[in-house]
Amino acid sequence: MKALSEAFSKLIEKIRGTEYVDEATLQELSRELQRTLLKADVPLDLVKSFTENALRRVREEKPPIGIHPRDFLIYVIYEELIKLLGGDGQRDFKPAKKPHVAMLVGVEGSGKTTTAAKLAKYLARRRYRVGLVETDTIRPAAFDQLKQLAEKIGVPFYGERDSRDAVQIAVRGVENFRNMDVVIVDTAGRHKNEETLLQEVGTIYNSIKPDEVILVIDATVGKLAAAQAEAFMRYLPIHTVIITKMDSTARGGGALAAIAKTKAIVKFIGLGEDIDELEVFNPRKFAARVLGMGDLDALAERVKAVLEEEKVLEEIETGKFDLLLFKKQIDAIAKLGPLSKVFPLIPNVKLTDEQVELSQKNIKKWRAILNSMTREELRHPEVLNASRIRRIAMGAGVTPRDVKEMLTAYENIKRMSKTLKRRMKFFK
Numbered sequence: 518m519k520a521l522s523e524a525f526s527k528l529i530e531k532i533r534g535t536e537y538v539d540e541a542t543l544q545e546l547s548r549e550l551q552r553t554l555l556k557a558d559v560p561l562d563l564v565k566s567f568t569e570n571a572l573r574r575v576r577e578e579k580p581p582i583g584i585h586p587r588d589f590l591i592y593v594i595y596e597e598l599i600k601l602l603g604g605d606g607q608r609d610f611k612p613a614k615k616p617h618v619a620m621l622v623g624v625e626g627s628g629k630t631t632t633a634a635k636l637a638k639y640l641a642r643r644r645y646r647v648g649l650v651e652t653d654t655i656r657p658a659a660f661d662q663l664k665q666l667a668e669k670i671g672v673p674f675y676g677e678r679d680s681r682d683a684v685q686i687a688v689r690g691v692e693n694f695r696n697m698d699v700v701i702v703d704t705a706g707r708h709k710n711e712e713t714l715l716q717e718v719g720t721i722y723n724s725i726k727p728d729e730v731i732l733v734i735d736a737t738v739g740k741l742a743a744a745q746a747e748a749f750m751r752y753l754p755i756h757t758v759i760i761t762k763m764d765s766t767a768r769g770g771g772a773l774a775a776i777a778k779t780k781a782i783v784k785f786i787g788l789g790e791d792i793d794e795l796e797v798f799n800p801r802k803f804a805a806r807v808l809g810m811g812d813l814d815a816l817a818e819r820v821k822a823v824l825e826e827e828k829v830l831e832e833i834e835t836g837k838f839d840l841l842l843f844k845k846q847i848d849a850i851a852k853l854g855p856l857s858k859v860f861p862l863i864p865n866v867k868l869t870d871e872q873v874e875l876s877q878k879n880i881k882k883w884r885a886i887l888n889s890m891t892r893e894e895l896r897h898p899e900v901l902n903a904s905r906i907r908r909i910a911m912g913a914g915v916t917p918r919d920v921k922e923m924l925t926a927y928e929n930i931k932r933m934s935k936t937l938k939r940r941m942k943f944f945k
């Protein structure tokens with residue numbers, strides 16, 4: 518994890534230090550990006566598609582207005598990295614029924630028993646009543662291992678020290694905790710061979726029909742995580758994945774990417790041996806950490822706002838321009854930050870300081886006015902009459918004259934819209 522973020526941070530530093538992002542620079546950066554991803558053990562096909570996508574986007578999409586090419590490059594790498602890690606989406610643990618039965622499976626030493634306890638603690642802290650069940654009858658110390666962890670975190674435990682029948686322990690354990698919110702069932706990892714292990718967890722699955730099967734994978738296996746997941750998937754469904762030991766390897770990124778490719782969802786990552794070292798996996802946060810930049814989301818927001826703005830301009834060009842679209846556009850522009858910073862970057866728009874200041878003031882006022890309008894008024898500006906304008910002005914804390922001025926500006930833009938080309942000309 519540390520090695521990975523060091524490699525990526527170096528790359529980002531390099532990009533930040535480049536003055537021009539020309540083709541030669543792009544080629545060099547892309548080779549370095551590939552090396553970094555391969556070092557993280559990201560599967561080769563994903564490395565290729567990652568760099569190809571990033572390069573194509575940088576070449577084709579072009580930095581939006583006001584965004585420096587190198588910032589755009591960082592933004593693209595950031596967004597592609599998030600995609601590589603499984604994308605945005607809900608990952609928190611939300612039990613849908615009572616009890617929610619979760620079963621942990623995984624190969625020997627992957628961290629199942631430790632993770633069962635970590636998860637129990639995580640949930641207990643969120644006020645869920647949790648029960649822990651140990652079904653490992655093969656490793657002699659498994660019973661005591663989980664029992665002790667359960668006592669340490671104050672969560673009830675079920676196990677049968679002398680039983681040899683993992684399936685029956687699972688059934689009785691789930692029955693024993695039927696009044697709990699969540700039951701976590703730990704399974705064996707050590708077995709005669711892979712086949713008998715997979716058969717056993719398959720049988721336990723069919724006997725207790727858990728709501729969630731969680732595959733626990735050791736991050737040090739890197740890209741082999743996918744093959745491991747697929748092996749288990751032949752015997753039982755894998756709903757979610759927890760990747761452990763992210764703290765002790767540079768291959769964690771590869772494991773995460775390989776799992777994302779199987780479409781299984783990584784919900785948590787383990788970051789140490791301690792019982793508290795479990796974290797909800799958030800690809801966005803993780804990518805930002807790996808790239809070693811705190812302000813990435815601010816950059817992403819800015820790029821998205823500009824892209825949104827450009828999209829609105831396109832919509833304007835196609836002619837469906839009502840006040841709702843006008844409002845969307847004003848909102849997008851407002852998000853770009855101080856206009857004094859934005860305008861100098863737009864080609865062919867030269868404004869005096871007073872004009873910039875006036876635009877800034879107008880934007881504030883216009884947002885207030887637009888926010889005081891009903892959806893019907895935004896959609897069909899023609900319904901606006903004197904009494905509606907008075908009501909809107911009152912709501913926005915402006916004069917009816919301000920409202921009329923905004924409407925005039927809107928009408929002008931609408932008229933100009935045929936020739937408007939990706940420029941915020943109307944603020945002239």
Ligand SMILES: Nc1nc2c(ncn2[C@@H]2O[C@H](COP(=O)(O)OP(=O)(O)OP(=O)(O)O)[C@@H](O)[C@H]2O)c(=O)[nH]1
Nearest residue numbers: 625626627628629630631706761762787788789790
């Ligand atoms: N550094 C680190 N070590 C971990 C993490 N999770 C588990 N471990 C360690 O990995 C080792 C194996 O953990 P267990 O929880 O016993 O693994 P298991 O899958 O239950 O093992 P079997 O029951 O034998 O299959 C222990 O020494 C744990 O302390 C983690 O996130 N980071």
Ligand SMILES: [Mg+2]
Nearest residue numbers: 629630653659
């Ligand atoms: Mg175990």
